[in-house]
Every structure is written in structure tokens, then in C-alpha cells.
Amino acid sequence: MDTRERLIESTRELLWERGYVGTSPKAIQQRSGAGQGSMYHHFHGKPDLALAAITRSADELRERARAAFDGPGTVAERIAAYLRRERDALKGCPVGRLTQDPDVMADPELRRPVEETFAWLTGTLAGLLAQGRAEGELHPALDPAATAAALVAVVQGGYVLARAAGSPQVYAQAVEGALALVLQQKENR
């Protein structure tokens, strides 16, 4: 890995673990093994480096979700695959976490990839739910947009519950609870 790459990856880790306010340029230099001069050669400063790190985390989240959404199986199976895919529940979401960073939310450039990621995620999931409804797989009264928002919220809130409990089990329980509600509707038709 070259220095630029090491700087981005170290910033991604630190933002995930400690948030924006808890990530100092010094900590980034220490973790990446890059000197101060090298850091400012590659990036204008912390916001510039944070933008590269946040954009990459957002792109990765999208790619992983897309793999589940575009995977094999029925709509219900693909939604289940998305909700159940292996996650490090105690680490939480590297993108969702940024919404708790006042400095990230106050900077339109840093907030943009966060906003776009969740808009894309709920929009894509809503499209999939609409398809499942149209094909008779899901309940005809199901509201795709509201259900998609609820499911994305369950994932993000599941991380909160897992971290509060110090156990990933609550994450799994919340996700299975939500999935059962969506699928039980199908059985009830």
C-alpha cells in the first residue's frame, strides 16, 4: 500500500472507531506511519482526507448491499440476505456512525456521501419491495417506501442495541423480528 492509500485506510478506521472529533491529524499520522509533511502533500488537511475516507466507506457499503439485492432467489430471499449478511454488529456501521458527528453533519461536503448512501439504500430496497408486491410475493397493502425506511432503520438501530448490550445477539434479534413481520404478511395472504 502506498502512503496515500495508508492515509485513507487509517482515517477510515479512526472515523469508525472514534468519530471525526476524536480523530486528530496526529492520530492519523501515527496509525498510517506517514509523517506530517507527507500527509499534507497528499491531502489539504483533515476535512479533505476525511472526505476521501467517507466516500470510500460509502462506496463499499453500496457495493455490499448491491451484491445482496442483485443476488439469486426471490425478493424475500434477497432482502433476507441483505439483512442477515455477516456484519460486525458491535463495530456498527462506518457510514451511519458519521450521523452522530456534529462536525461531519455541519459540513455539506462531508455530509453529502452519507445522505446519498442512505437515500440510495432505501430507494433501492423500496424498488425491490415494490417488485415483490407486484409479483404477488408480498402483501398487496405493503408500502414499499415506508417498509424500506423501516428495514434500513432496523439495521442502523440494531447496531445501537448491540453496542448498548455489548452483544451482537440483539442485532440479530431485531433483524429477524423485522423480517418476520414482512414475511408473515405473505403467509397471511
Added chain:
Amino acid sequence: MDTRERLIESTRELLWERGYVGTSPKAIQQRSGAGQGSMYHHFHGKPDLALAAITRSADELRERARAAFDGPGTVAERIAAYLRRERDALKGCPVGRLTQDPDVMADPELRRPVEETFAWLTGTLAGLLAQGRAEGELHPALDPAATAAALVAVVQGGYVLARAAGSPQVYAQAVEGALALVLQQKENR
């Protein structure tokens, strides 16, 4: 308000807005108008003061939830009242927010009120859902514990979505989506 009280309330606000790592003793002193000597007269230090602030936020969250759960109406109406009660979605949850603070999660004393609050919340909601199921108000196959975890997660994740979008509407949409899933089951019986 006396000085001790002002210190606790200022710390509550700062923890909510900026998190633990972003809340310096100096910022607490500035917001509360208390001097350094006065702060250390009332509290041993930042962790001691944070514990008082976190405990109070946790107690308030519990009291508000209890008011909805013990309110009038059917089980479904009381759950709807809890999910729909007026919240400042863009500010997020003062207790859930702490799960993103690595220093709070790493300190067993500071984490305890956070853990206990969410355990109480999901447990109480599960009890209410079990009652609704026993009384024939909710679907007989509904899993009270998993559904309760899903609903509490939707609230916490709804805040994440609202902050990401910069709009409280997504919070309302996620909550209504989850509620429709729980209630539609009833209509399907």
C-alpha cells in the same frame, strides 16, 4: 438552578450534541457558567459528572416511554403512541447516541445506564406485545421479544436516517412503516 444542577444539565446537552470525546471540562464550565473549582467541588471529574448526566437522561427516557406504555387505549394504540410521540428526530436520542462514544462504551460504569435503559425498553415493549397477542389483538405468531427489538431499533435507526437526510420526515416514515407491519398482521387474522 443551583450550580450542581447547571453542571449536570450543561453536561447532558454537550454529551447529546458533541458526544463524550467532544465534551471538554472547559466546555462544561463555559456552558454552565461554573468555575473549575466549583466543578471539582461538586464532582470528582468528567467521568463522575458524565455519569450523573447519563443517569438523568436514561431516567427521563424511561419516564417518557412509561407514560406512553401505561397510557389509555388498546395495546396497538399504546405502542403507536410510543412510536409517534413527539421527538426531535434531528437531535437524535441522548441515550442511544452514547453507544457511538468509545470512551463511554469502554467504561462499565458509564455504559451500565445505557445498557439497562435499552434492556428495560425492549423488555417492557415485549411484555406489551405479548399482552396484545394473548388478548387476540395481535397476530398469534408474532414473536414479542424479536418484534420489540425491531421496534426499538427502528426508533434508534430512524434518528440515523433523519440526520443523514437532514429531515425528520424519514424518521416518521420508518416508524409508520414498522407500525403498519405490526398492525397489518392484525387485520390479516
